[in-house]
Amino acid sequence: MNKNVLVFLCLLTIIAAGCTNEGNTTGTAFIGGDKGLVISFLPGSPPDEAFDAGQRPFDIVVQLNNVGEYDIPAQNVLLKISGLSPNDFGVLPQDLVKRPAEDLTRSQKDPTGETVIQGAITTTDFTNLRYLPTLSGPTTFPIRVDVCYKYGTKAESTLCIKENPLNEREKAVCVVNEAKPIENSGAPVKITQLKEFAKGKDQIGFTFTVQKVGNGQLFRPGTDCNANTDSIVDENKVFVSVDSRLSGLRCSGLQGGADTSGYAVLYGGTEGGGGLSRAITCTQDLPPRVTAFPQLVRITLEYDYKEFVSREIVIKHG
Numbered sequence: 001m002n003k004n005v006l007v008f009l010c011l012l013t014i015i016a017a018g019c020t021n022e023g024n025t026t027g028t029a030f031i032g033g034d035k036g037l038v039i040s041f042l043p044g045s046p047p048d049e050a051f052d053a054g055q056r057p058f059d060i061v062v063q064l065n066n067v068g069e070y071d072i073p074a075q076n077v078l079l080k081i082s083g084l085s086p087n088d089f090g091v092l093p094q095d096l097v098k099r100p101a102e103d104l105t106r107s108q109k110d111p112t113g114e115t116v117i118q119g120a121i122t123t124t125d126f127t128n129l130r131y132l133p134t135l136s137g138p139t140t141f142p143i144r145v146d147v148c149y150k151y152g153t154k155a156e157s158t159l160c161i162k163e164n165p166l167n168e169r170e171k172a173v174c175v176v177n178e179a180k181p182i183e184n185s186g187a188p189v190k191i192t193q194l195k196e197f198a199k200g201k202d203q204i205g206f207t208f209t210v211q212k213v214g215n216g217q218l219f220r221p222g223t224d225c226n227a228n229t230d231s232i233v234d235e236n237k238v239f240v241s242v243d244s245r246l247s248g249l250r251c252s253g254l255q256g257g258a259d260t261s262g263y264a265v266l267y268g269g270t271e272g273g274g275g276l277s278r279a280i281t282c283t284q285d286l287p288p289r290v291t292a293f294p295q296l297v298r299i300t301l302e303y304d305y306k307e308f309v310s311r312e313i314v315i316k317h318g
Helices: 003-019
Strands: 037-041 049-051 058-066 077-082 121-129 139-161 178-180 189-200 203-212 217-219 237-243 249-252 255-258 261-265 277-285 293-316
Touching: 037 139, 037 293, 058 077, 058 139, 139 178, 139 189, 139 203, 189 293, 203 293, 217 237, 237 249, 237 277, 261 277
Parallel strands: 049 293
Antiparallel strands: 037 058, 058 121, 077 139, 139 293, 178 189, 189 203, 203 277, 217 293, 237 261, 237 293, 249 277, 255 261
16 A cells, blocks of 8 residues: 555544544543443233232332442432322332332442443332232233432543643643543433633633433432422432632532532423533633643532333233
């Protein structure tokens, strides 16, 4: 192959690699991924069919697998069955609402960073369900299990700290005015599109986007996904914390917190779908007589997240 062609192809490869930095959401620090819990029914539970008059009791067993990178205490998970009348299926209303019996520890990399340690898997059982009335013929009932859990995201990027960021003529070990690569832990909400810019001789700024990438619903953390209320006040609300390990950091677009933390309300999506996002802007004062160096910035998100699994069961006349 012609030497000039080889050089040209190498340049294209370098350019393409550089263009992927903006919005990069995975890297070596985390496993990554867009999931928190993976929710499923165990095979045959519930069964495809049962019989009326209480002739064939059945169980519903829900499996929870924490594939993301955030620990979930058992008290922060709530499972609720809908589609079945408690009176007709021989249980009390409270029997259709449960929390798991054990904590769900996160997935994580081992100290070498080469091996993934799988997160916890547990099951929650709803037992001895039986249809008590008598039917004239086969009837289909929907079974839906909503699972609400408190979850979180950790994201990391690197800012450029240097004397007089407005001076772009002077070559330094890092660049201020550019998009920065981002690493996110495995979770259904991400930090995307972090960009740094000069704000003055003694200030830099940066913006980032909080974005829902999963298909579930978002709620303010600690609300059990708006359990027992129809209010929309806590919907699509995420608690955001920003830490640059430098004094003089202030962020706008956050409510009910401090200079570097608070709630962000995400907009722009539809219920149960993706597309929800919110841009946050921060200003960082620079230390006096600073030399140029890259500075790690950590962003933490916390929220309640709601997903569901569903299937049908046919009750036959025995």
